[in-house]
Amino acid sequence: DGGWVAETAGAGLEDLGEALLEGKRRSYLSVGKKMVDVLDFCMGKWQAKYPRSAYTLIETGLLNCMSRAIAAPLSAILGMPPAREAEPIHCFYTVGMTENLEELVENIRYGKSHTSFIKLKVDRDLSKAKRVLSLLDEEGVLQAGRKTIAIDANCSWTPETAHDFLKELSEYLKHIFMVEQPFPFDMPFPSAEAEGPLQDWVRVKALYQSQGIQIYADESMRT
Numbered sequence: 001d002g003g004w005v006a007e008t009a010g011a012g013l014e015d016l017g018e019a020l021l022e023g024k025r026r027s028y029l030s031v032g033k034k035m036v037d038v039l040d041f042c043m044g045k046w047q048a049k050y051p052r053s054a055y056t057l058i059e060t061g062l063l064n065c066m067s068r069a070i071a072a073p074l075s076a077i078l079g080m081p082p083a084r085e086a087e088p089i090h091c092f093y094t095v096g097m098t099e100n101l102e103e104l105v106e107n108i109r110y111g112k113s114h115t116s117f118i119k120l121k122v123d124r125d126l127s128k129a130k131r132v133l134s135l136l137d138e139e140g141v142l143q144a145g146r147k148t149i150a151i152d153a154n155c156s157w158t159p160e161t162a163h164d165f166l167k168e169l170s171e172y173l174k175h176i177f178m179v180e181q182p183f184p185f186d187m188p189f190p191s192a193e194a195e196g197p198l199q200d201w202v203r204v205k206a207l208y209q210s211q212g213i214q215i216y217a218d219e220s221m222r223t
Contacts, residue, residue, distance in 0.1 A: 153182040
């Protein structure tokens with residue numbers, strides 16, 4: 001039966017194509033992992049010579065290429081649980097801290113004219129953050145039932161600061177979508193020496209997520 005032969009041959013070619021594709025994926029993944037290993041070696045040897053941000057940028061690019069090449073999410077490559085369903089991506093306008101009240105209000109109004117999503121640069125002085133959030137409220141930026149504010153701590157917080165933020169700015173938490181990079185630039189990897197500080201930040205993340213606030217890493221992230 002010619003039809004049966006054609007169908008069988010077609011199925012065989014399809015299986016062969018899948019096998020070849022899977023072989024390519026394994027090769028891409030192997031090459032990608034070797035490149036990351038080389039990058040780790042270079043970082044260990046010349047860390048003092050080049051900024052960590054340069055290495056993390058290259059690593060991010062490598063991981064992204066690996067993800068695209070094998071058509072698999074990054075979480076699968078890193079051995080992490082599958083990501084939740086994708087959330088809408090928001091573009092935040094950044095409002096920097098300044099002592100000039102008029103400049104601050106002008107900056108807020110300019111951002112408001114382009115987007116309802118505002119990101120605040122903050123440090124450990126939480127009174128400044130509270131002042132700006134109050135101004136955002138006065139300018140009508142804070143909207144009932146919407147999380148449109150991002151907080152960028154720029155590696156300036158301690159776990160204690162993170163806890164204080166939740167207490168001192170409790171009235172504004174319902175408007176905060178995320179906190180970016182509250183932890184230090186050299187966030188410790190799991191080890192016996194780092195167990196205490198690392199767990200402090202693990203608890204901070206869990207606490208913020210229980211409040212519906214996400215913790216995001218910035219360009220200094222590394223695996």
